[in-house]
Amino acid sequence: MSLQGPKTAEWFGRGKKALVNGVSSGFRYWGDDDTLVIDRGEGAYVYDMDGKRYIDYQLGFGPIILGHGYKPVADAVAEAAARGTVFAMTTALEVEAAEAMRDAIPWLDELRFTNTGTEATMHAIRLARAVTGRDLIVKFEGAYHGAHDYVGYSTAGAPIGHLGNKRSPVPYEVSSGVPSTIRDYIRIAHFNDLDFMEKLFKSDGHRIAAIIVEPALGNVFGLMPEDGYLEGLRAITEEWGSMLIFDEVKTGFRLGLGGAAEYFNIVPDIGTYAKSMGNGFPIAAIGGRAEIMSAWAEGGVMQAGTYSGNSIGAAATKVTVAELATGVPYEKITKTGEALMAGIEKICEAHSEPAKIIGHPSMFSIFFGEGELKNFRDTAGHDEELYGSVIFGMINRGVMPVDDAKEPWFISSAHSDEDVAETLTAFEEALVEARS
Numbered sequence: 001m002s003l004q005g006p007k008t009a010e011w012f013g014r015g016k017k018a019l020v021n022g023v024s025s026g027f028r029y030w031g032d033d034d035t036l037v038i039d040r041g042e043g044a045y046v047y048d049m050d051g052k053r054y055i056d057y058q059l060g061f062g063p064i065i066l067g068h069g070y071k072p073v074a075d076a077v078a079e080a081a082a083r084g085t086v087f088a089m090t091t092a093l094e095v096e097a098a099e100a101m102r103d104a105i106p107w108l109d110e111l112r113f114t115n116t117g118t119e120a121t122m123h124a125i126r127l128a129r130a131v132t133g134r135d136l137i138v139k140f141e142g143a144y145h146g147a148h149d150y151v152g153y154s155t156a157g158a159p160i161g162h163l164g165n166k167r168s169p170v171p172y173e174v175s176s177g178v179p180s181t182i183r184d185y186i187r188i189a190h191f192n193d194l195d196f197m198e199k200l201f202k203s204d205g206h207r208i209a210a211i212i213v214e215p216a217l218g219n220v221f222g223l224m225p226e227d228g229y230l231e232g233l234r235a236i237t238e239e240w241g242s243m244l245i246f247d248e249v250k251t252g253f254r255l256g257l258g259g260a261a262e263y264f265n266i267v268p269d270i271g272t273y274a275k276s277m278g279n280g281f282p283i284a285a286i287g288g289r290a291e292i293m294s295a296w297a298e299g300g301v302m303q304a305g306t307y308s309g310n311s312i313g314a315a316a317t318k319v320t321v322a323e324l325a326t327g328v329p330y331e332k333i334t335k336t337g338e339a340l341m342a343g344i345e346k347i348c349e350a351h352s353e354p355a356k357i358i359g360h361p362s363m364f365s366i367f368f369g370e371g372e373l374k375n376f377r378d379t380a381g382h383d384e385e386l387y388g389s390v391i392f393g394m395i396n397r398g399v400m401p402v403d404d405a406k407e408p409w410f411i412s413s414a415h416s417d418e419d420v421a422e423t424l425t426a427f428e429e430a431l432v433e434a435r436s
């Protein structure tokens with residue numbers, strides 16, 4: 001059975017003639033019969049071309065923290081668009097957006113805007129290399145930091161059986177087209193394993209420019225750090241003079257106003273932000289402590305972008321961050337997320353389905369299986385087939401998380417108690433159907 005109604009199928013057919021596979025990003029293709037075409041979004045809902053409504057937990061892979069088409073943001077963006085958007089000069093709006101970011105995240109002394117998370121991590125890595133004069137970057141198995149060459153290794157799409165021995169993990173190249181020598185600059189680590197990291201630094205520490213980490217694994221079920229783990233990374237990087245980069249593209253403005261740095265009370269050296277800071281408009285930022293960011297001011301470290309700091313993104317950031325700073329959206333998100341996590345757990349228990357509901361209430365996932373979950377390798381026992389069937393059943397019932405459990409469910413302040421009730425009913429029905 002296809003997820004597409006007749007009009008959606010017709011639009012997808014048209015889309016396929018113009019866009020490769022009918023999509024603009026590889027992760028969005030769900031096969032010829034199940035890739036949807038969306039007409040519009042409104043609050044917590046998206047509507048396909050047949051007018052079918054879905055409660056949306058994809059939220060565009062995370063950014064829509066205030067709900068689709070949130071009016072104060074949309075109005076600010078419309079006003080900015082009418083006043084011109086790029087000038088090759090700084091705008092007042094851009095300054096206000098930067099001030100809002102600094103007020104929200106006090107440890108950021110200075111920042112610069114870009115447009116996507118990919119650009120942000122690319123610049124953060126270059127900056128870390130420039131400041132330390134070293135080449136190596138440590139990244140974690142399962143973590144995703146964007147589509148550029150330096151981080152395309154051992155992401156969550158990599159088959160766990162091909163990652164090498166746990167003591168000496170192999171950087172798994174997830175794309176063709178990357179020069180083979182790039183892999184020489186990457187070291188792969190396991191999340192929540194400080195012993196491993198200490199050994200890695202003992203052998204290579206003097207060559208390591210940075211550890212780049214999603215402080216909670218937003219691309220691996222939303223897995224959280226164990227107590228003391230991020231503190232351990234902080235201590236090791238300080239000892240060896242390496243940079244600690246928090247990739248907060250997913251956690252930023254989602255775990256709370258100050259992101260993961262505030263939530264876990266750790267100050268990294270560099271932070272990267274995107275997604276929730278602009279409620280769906282393309283805007284990102286790289287920020288950090290003044291003595292690091294000053295490398296850009298001194299010159300000789302390239303950072304540039306025609307659209308960086310454009311008025312659309314700046315307006316969206318100014319208004320989104322102001323709205324989040326009231327604290328009201330976080331109260332709603334926490335209540336909704338906690339109700340969903342508890343409800344799903346209860347349903348799984350009632351049906352004797354071994355499951356773990358993992359993550360933070362704003363960004364969580366369901367692991368169908370047993371055993372302790374600390375890092376990417378531990379997720380090998382997840383019953384992907386069951387999860388896929390359950391999500392397919394939910395989408396048929398008008399509730400839409402991503403069909404891959406590694407990508408968490410995202411919660412917005414627009415989701416209501418009624419949405420929670422409808423979601424839990426759909427989950428239970430779909431679970432029973434999948435198991436029958």
Ligand SMILES: Cc1ncc(COP(=O)(O)O)c(C=O)c1O
Nearest residue numbers: 116117118144145146247249250
């Ligand atoms: C943690 C993390 N970093 C970076 C990126 C890349 O961001 P973008 O898709 O905006 O380039 C993503 C995208 O999902 C992400 O999850």
